[in-house]
Amino acid sequence: MRVLLIHSDYIEYEVKDKALKNPELISDEMKKGRMDEVLVAFISVEKVDEKNPNEIVDKAVEEIVNVAKQVKAENLFVYPFAHLSSELAKPSVALEVLKKIEEKLKEKGYNVGRAPFGYYKAFKISCKGHPLAELSRTIVPEAAKEE
Numbered sequence: 001m002r003v004l005l006i007h008s009d010y011i012e013y014e015v016k017d018k019a020l021k022n023p024e025l026i027s028d029e030m031k032k033g034r035m036d037e038v039l040v041a042f043i044s045v046e047k048v049d050e051k052n053p054n055e056i057v058d059k060a061v062e063e064i065v066n067v068a069k070q071v072k073a074e075n076l077f078v079y080p081f082a083h084l085s086s087e088l089a090k091p092s093v094a095l096e097v098l099k100k101i102e103e104k105l106k107e108k109g110y111n112v113g114r115a116p117f118g119y120y121k122a123f124k125i126s127c128k129g130h131p132l133a134e135l136s137r138t139i140v141p142e143a144a145k146e147e
């Protein structure tokens, strides 16, 4: 998994067209979204993550919470982003992983938003620009490390 973390004044998105034959089913209200004072996690779920999706979910949550505490962000935004890797996991696995990350972050008490999966989306973001405002993480299952 590749994660790009941007601490932002806001993020807003608008769904444009389907990018997959069967994108996530969404309500009209999910077609646009905005969150303010937010730590945005752009996430590419990778093929190697299919070896142990649950472990990847837990590791991603740990990394995101770690940065959220450092930048004192209470709002988090999970953004499916297929452009951080050339070895993408299949959409069915990726969507489940992203939904579980969202769910576990909520369980930890954060306000969590998530952009719809499987669409082309326009988005605007305002990076805060402080030293910890732009971070990236690469997360791999333990099983993949032994190879």
Ligand SMILES: C[C@@H](O)[C@H](N)C(=O)N[C@H]1[C@@H](O)[C@H](n2cnc3c(N)ncnc32)O[C@@H]1CO
Residues within 6 Å of the ligand: 019, 020, 043, 044, 045, 046, 080, 081, 082, 083, 088, 089, 090, 091, 094, 116, 117, 118, 119, 120, 121, 122
């Ligand atoms: C396109 C661009 O504007 C938009 N931002 C986009 O990336 N859309 C992606 C993700 O929402 C999702 N998606 C599919 N596979 C994956 C994956 N392995 N990991 C994350 N997302 C995925 O499916 C879309 C097409 O790849």
